[in-house]
Amino acid sequence: MTERETRDAPPHRVGLWHVGVVVSTNTETPTGRSIVVDVPGWGGNIAGQHADVRLTAPDGYQAVRSYSIASAGDGDRVQLAVDRFPTGEVSPYLVDELLPGDELELRGPLGGWFVWRPVQTESVQLIGGGSGIVPLMAMIRSHTASGSTAPFRLLYSVRTPDDAFFRSELETPTPHLDVTWLYTRRTPDGWPRPASRIALADLEASTFAASQGPAVFVCGPTGFVETVANDLVALGHDPQRVKTERFGGA
């Protein structure tokens, strides 16, 4: 070992690649789907973490990308949800090609910042745009599964009613969870709020106030996250309490 390798001896390791088997897939939106994978040896993950997914071509060529995990808790079953990025290399395969029974390699879980643990008791405000719902969904499921009574609110912004991931699950009334939908291009018939991008007034109307001291998680495309995070700070939220995760295509 070189001196540098010795010095960098890691406190933990992400670990080896696990070979999972796809159990099921579900079309969530015109461009996205969720994928359930059984991953022997996975050992569970905290809500909000992500996983590396590795694809290997017959000639040995490999491509790896990180995806947020929509599930949380112990066990070896993992649900991913992926939006197809048209010029991407991995997401079109995951959305269009992958079938139940296929093998899929995962590594992780990764990330210790954008996470929610059931021991947390403070109010939680989740704000998601598009497929940015995925790590927030893991938090909602972890909240429900643990019987947590921490007040949760979700503000979920999607382009049209067809573009919502996990719609039926989110429309099922859940204790201590309040869900607000926001449409940016087309609303359901008779929807009171016209379709438009999220604005400060939406945050004022539909999220916990800064004075309530919530932990805030914001996830979505860069422009969405930038706007929301700036507005939250303008509304008096402590920047240290606003955790963000931004994504581009992959």
Next chain:
Amino acid sequence: MAVISRGFTGRGREHNPELPPGQYLTADFPVLSAGPTPDIDTADWQFGIRTDDATLHTWTWDELHALPIEDIDTDIHCVTRWSKFGTSWRGVSLDTLFAGVETSDEYVMAHSYGGYTTNVPLEDLLGGKAWIAVEFDGEPLDPEHGGPARLLIPHLYFWKSAKWIRSLEMMPSDEPGFWEQNGYNMYGDPWLEQRYW
């Protein structure tokens, strides 16, 4: 060892020796930040280097701009697997800023406006390898990309290039910064794929 992914052929087959392992090229400049973008007025901005004997060397925005500004053309590599070739920056070399700094410590914690931290060995900041960057692509650095000034250490994964840089604090031993406490590697060499713990 790896399992073949049925039906996957892959896209990028050309071997590019300039691309570190596991990276793909992008023409975009994705943004990754752990929290809100801080709003920093250059009139209030200050950069400092704190040494082991608790001495703080400081530069105001104008004092920084009175120093030699270098043009930097470099590739950058993000741990989230995108790389961007041929980015152009302007900034002040850390060699210039450390010229009058006496220290026996070998490690540095970079501190940002907004509270972000990241750790770097001092030797990785010296020798023409790192800058305080104030321009990108001929324009003042956008806040979401770390403006008004960010650390630029292009030979390490880009989370080491702390946005909204405020100070460098000398340390006798290597301590983990923000992402380093949250799953990322202490050093972050893209050519060795030092991504995670």
